[in-house]
Amino acid sequence: MSVSYQPVIWNRTKIIYDAVLIVAIVAYVLIFLKLGPMLSPAMAETNPPILRMRAFGSLALILLTVVLAIGPLARLDVRFMPLLYNRRHFGVMTAIVAATHAWYVLAWYFAFSPTPQLLALFTSNTSFAQVSGFPFELFGVFALTILAVLAATSHDFWLSFLSPAIWKAIHMSVYAAYAAVVLHVALGALADGRNAALGVFLFASLGTLCALHLIAGRRERAADKAGSPEVDRTGWIDIGDVSEIAENRAIIGAAPGGERIAVFRSKGKLSAISNVCSHQNGPVGEGKVVLGLVTCPWHGYQYRLEDGCSPPPFKERIRKYRVALSGTRVLVDPEPLPLGTRLEPLAIPEDTLAAPAAPSGG
Amino acid sequence: MLKPPERGFFVGYFKKVPADIRRLMLVFIATFIGTFAAAAFVLALDTDSPGSGSFAGPPPEGEITGTIDLLPYPVLRVAASPGSPARAIMLAGTGKFGVSDRAEKLKGKSVVVGGFFVKRGDLEMLLVGGKMKAEDEQPADLPVPQAPEDLGRWRLTGEICDGKCAAGAMRPGTGLAHKACANLCISGGVPPVFVSTAPVEGRSFFLMASADGGPMPAWLLNKTAIPVVLEGRVERRDDLLVFKVDGQAKDGGT
Numbered sequence: 001m002s003v004s005y006q007p008v009i010w011n012r013t014k015i016i017y018d019a020v021l022i023v024a025i026v027a028y029v030l031i032f033l034k035l036g037p038m039l040s041p042a043m044a045e046t047n048p049p050i051l052r053m054r055a056f057g058s059l060a061l062i063l064l065t066v067v068l069a070i071g072p073l074a075r076l077d078v079r080f081m082p083l084l085y086n087r088r089h090f091g092v093m094t095a096i097v098a099a100t101h102a103w104y105v106l107a108w109y110f111a112f113s114p115t116p117q118l119l120a121l122f123t124s125n126t127s128f129a130q131v132s133g134f135p136f137e138l139f140g141v142f143a144l145t146i147l148a149v150l151a152a153t154s155h156d157f158w159l160s161f162l163s164p165a166i167w168k169a170i171h172m173s174v175y176a177a178y179a180a181v182v183l184h185v186a187l188g189a190l191a192d193g194r195n196a197a198l199g200v201f202l203f204a205s206l207g208t209l210c211a212l213h214l215i216a217g218r219r220e221r222a223a224d225k226a227g228s229p230e231v232d233r234t235g236w237i238d239i240g241d242v243s244e245i246a247e248n249r250a251i252i253g254a255a256p257g258g259e260r261i262a263v264f265r266s267k268g269k270l271s272a273i274s275n276v277c278s279h280q281n282g283p284v285g286e287g288k289v290v291l292g293l294v295t296c297p298w299h300g301y302q303y304r305l306e307d308g309c310s311p312p313p314f315k316e317r318i319r320k321y322r323v324a325l326s327g328t329r330v331l332v333d334p335e336p337l338p339l340g341t342r343l344e345p346l347a348i349p350e351d352t353l354a355a356p357a358a359p360s361g362g
Numbered sequence: 363m364l365k366p367p368e369r370g371f372f373v374g375y376f377k378k379v380p381a382d383i384r385r386l387m388l389v390f391i392a393t394f395i396g397t398f399a400a401a402a403f404v405l406a407l408d409t410d411s412p413g414s415g416s417f418a419g420p421p422p423e424g425e426i427t428g429t430i431d432l433l434p435y436p437v438l439r440v441a442a443s444p445g446s447p448a449r450a451i452m453l454a455g456t457g458k459f460g461v462s463d464r465a466e467k468l469k470g471k472s473v474v475v476g477g478f479f480v481k482r483g484d485l486e487m488l489l490v491g492g493k494m495k496a497e498d499e500q501p502a503d504l505p506v507p508q509a510p511e512d513l514g515r516w517r518l519t520g521e522i523c524d525g526k527c528a529a530g531a532m533r534p535g536t537g538l539a540h541k542a543c544a545n546l547c548i549s550g551g552v553p554p555v556f557v558s559t560a561p562v563e564g565r566s567f568f569l570m571a572s573a574d575g576g577p578m579p580a581w582l583l584n585k586t587a588i589p590v591v592l593e594g595r596v597e598r599r600d601d602l603l604v605f606k607v608d609g610q611a612k613d614g615g616t
Contacts, residue, residue: 011374011375012377013374013375014374020391020394020395023395024394024395024398024399025398027395027398027399027402028398028399028401028402029402030402031399031402031403031406032402032405032406033406035402035403035406036402036403036406036407036409039406039407040406040407040409041411042409042410042411042412043406043407043409045411045412045533046409046412046533046534047412047532047533050532050533050534051409054405054409055402055406058401058405059402062398062401066394077386079370079382079383079386079387080386080390081372081383082372082374082379082383082387083390085373085374086374108543109539109540109542109543109546110542110543110546111457112456112457112458112459113457113458113459113546113547113550114458114459114550115546115549115550120542120546121542124542124543124545124546124549125541125542125545126583126584127541127584129584130584130588132538132588132589133538133541133584133585133586133587133588135542136538137542187538188538188539189538189539191538192537192538192539194410194537195405195408196408197404197405197407197408198405198408201401201405287371288371290371295371295373296373297371297372297373299373299374300373300374300375300376
């Protein structure tokens with residue numbers, strides 16, 4: 001969290017994250033461009049600019065596959081959460097690698113011509129009515145444009161300027177970029193029938209991403225669909241048993257068709273807040289109370305238990321909900337309180353408190 | 363209801379990393395870098411040979427003398443000499459440029475041309491360097507090239523390429539990835555060639571022309587770099603075969 005905008009607020013995790021990413025990218029490029037021609041006569045006979053565009057193009061596809069896998073992986077196993085922490089650097093790096101690929105293509109296939117490069121890119125192949133020979137480059141242009149916009153707006157300034165909802169919607173277009181990349185590769189390199197390994201990788205990438213998203217999505221949808229049972233006809237919902245809540249952790253419920261609600265237990269008291277972080281819609285309820293503040297597991301944004309506001313000088317806010325106990329059952333009014341409303345955490349009665357809490361996760 | 367997480371809690375700005383997350387991340391980092399290295403290796407080695415085409419150096423004498431055929435694309439007709447049959451050499455310029463404009467001014471003259479050959483099998487093209495000019499002393503009688511020999515009507519299966527890249531100026535210089543480049547070359551005046559899957563009179567490469575002997579029809583730009591079946595007449599000019607396309611086979615090609 002920061003009250004002022006800086007290009008990058010570095011910390012040890014981000015440095016390690018970027019270092020690993022750069023090592024993997026450099027290893028890929030060096031093996032492809034330096035070791036490959038030493039081992040393969042066919043590569044040695046191929047023009048170096050064409051090798052470079054192949055190296056950076058295939059690398060961009062791999063990076064995009066990994067970056068899209070991070071979200072569902074982190075949903076399926078919270079131990080993958082560190083991958084999500086600095087995902088925007090991953091995305092920016094992907095955009096740079098894709099742009100490098102495009103630059104080599106422009107400087108080779110579309111250069112040395114009486115037609116200017118960019119004009120040639122859009123006019124040299126107009127076989128729109130056929131699959132084989134379709135100007136697949138245009139799918140690459142579309143994907144690169146999206147990746148460039150996402151990279152340019154990946155900073156928190158844009159998140160704040162555009163609002164989290166709009167920013168999130170824009171960044172969901174990365175899936176359109178991926179679809180365009182799949183078409184770009186399928187109608188280009190694969191249709192040529194000369195790249196069996198790339199074909200295998202493309203379909204493996206597509207299959208893996210579809211499977212991960214379907215599994216994670218199915219789990220989330222099932223949780224939302226089940227909702228939390230309504231108590232009598234009061235409208236309040238039963239989130240669970242107080243003994244299920246580990247100290248400084250939460251359980252998460254949902255009103256049917258409504259927003260998810262997290263009920264935290266800390267120092268013998270219960271507090272209900274929105275499960276949706278105001279930063280990037282992270283799952284606050286999967287976070288932890290750290291130094292008395294609810295801490296989102298995605299990027300560490302923090303909120304006070306009593307009013308859902310970030311401590312000064314920060315200005316983020318999430319909704320608070322009324323919470324009550326019926327015996328050991330935790331009940332929540334799914335009607336949110338106005339943002340910033342102060343509501344003291346509910347003390348757990350001594351006799352209920354005596355019941356053991358769920359084991360803490362760390 | 364979603365169960366609360368039971369694992370260690372970590373946010374990027376924390377100094378301590380829970381043991382279970384540290385273990386998984388170490389395994390992930392090793393797998394991540396290893397996978398990238400392995401993928402580079404596999405994808406790099408999955409490269410087809412671009413074929414035998416390559417730059418073949420300048421003419422043995424440094425330059426060649428002959429006369430120019432302007433259509434369908436500039437071709438240098440070199441008269442036979444003792445021990446050397448007559449030749450018809452396709453001409454292209456630097457980059458994705460043809461030499462039609464320069465050749466136009468040299469029509470009906472004895473011409474001296476220098477440059478570099480690109481050659482792939484029986485496909486040969488002279489990339490004109492700086493020198494392409496009329497001989498200082500024009501001979502009284504220009505050699506008369508042999509008249510084209512009609513080899514009949516043919517249906518040929520193959521691929522339309524730009525002759526320069528296909529001959530080895532780019533490696534590879536054929537295929538779908540190269541389609542836009544081929545179109546730019548052909549549009550720029552580089553002679554297009556048809557690479558046939560089966561030879562005609564021992565030749566697999568044909569200079570492409572329209573049915574009336576002019577430049578390749580523009581509609582064929584949609585057919586470059588893909589398998590296609592075309593029909594037309596084939597004629598021989600010295601050692602060069604010209605495919606005068608009049609249509610696409612109705613039952614073949616894409």
